[in-house]
Amino acid sequence: MPNCDWINKLRTVIGAVALSGGLIASTNVRAADYDVGPIHIAQPWARATPKGASSGAGYMTITNNGTTPDRVTCLSSDLSAQCQIHTMTMDNGVMKMRPVEGGLEVKPGETLVLKPSSLHVMLVDLKHPLNKGDTVEATLQFEKAGTVKVAFPVMAIGAAAPGASAGSGTMMEGHGTTMQMNKH
Numbered sequence: 001m002p003n004c005d006w007i008n009k010l011r012t013v014i015g016a017v018a019l020s021g022g023l024i025a026s027t028n029v030r031a032a033d034y035d036v037g038p039i040h041i042a043q044p045w046a047r048a049t050p051k052g053a054s055s056g057a058g059y060m061t062i063t064n065n066g067t068t069p070d071r072v073t074c075l076s077s078d079l080s081a082q083c084q085i086h087t088m089t090m091d092n093g094v095m096k097m098r099p100v101e102g103g104l105e106v107k108p109g110e111t112l113v114l115k116p117s118s119l120h121v122m123l124v125d126l127k128h129p130l131n132k133g134d135t136v137e138a139t140l141q142f143e144k145a146g147t148v149k150v151a152f153p154v155m156a157i158g159a160a161a162p163g164a165s166a167g168s169g170t171m172m173e174g175h176g177t178t179m180q181m182n183k184h
């Protein structure tokens with residue numbers, strides 16, 4: 001039955017086009033994961049910054065699938081003069097962030113979640129504001145596992161935790177102070 005055969009071929013072609021279209025769409029939306037030695041990095045993203053902001057932040061999850069602890073620092077970023085890893089803690093009711101001294105420890109079997117109002121990659125002295133749809137790259141160095149360049153897709157400012165804008169001025173203020181102290 002030649003007719004039937006032709007329809008089946010057409011179906012296959014349509015199916016393949018639909019499938020590849022779907023794959024392209026999903027890779028555009030989803031950020032890449034990274035592996036370096038036993039370290040797995042998933043869902044990197046950065047938050048868009050308002051005009052005039054001097055620093056921005058990147059987030060991701062870091063899992064240590066190895067058997068020994070490792071320590072991660074941020075070496076550099078393509079869109080900022082400096083790159084650091086910061087912790088955020090409450091100090092007398094004020095959120096303060098500080099660079100992690102000597103690298104952020106990732107214990108064996110542990111997954112660290114870098115997210116707004118918590119651990120983050122700090123992009124200090126941005127070359128220009130981070131706009132939604134941009135990608136910012138940062139090179140992370142693991143003491144044992146080695147270095148990996150991670151691309152952080154920039155999400156909307158609104159992708160942040162609610163109420164974050166109200167405290168951001170104070171956070172930046174505190175940030176500037178700790179940066180000064182860190183330079184000596």
Ligand SMILES: [Cu+2]
Nearest residue numbers: 086097122175
């Ligand atoms: Cu910070």
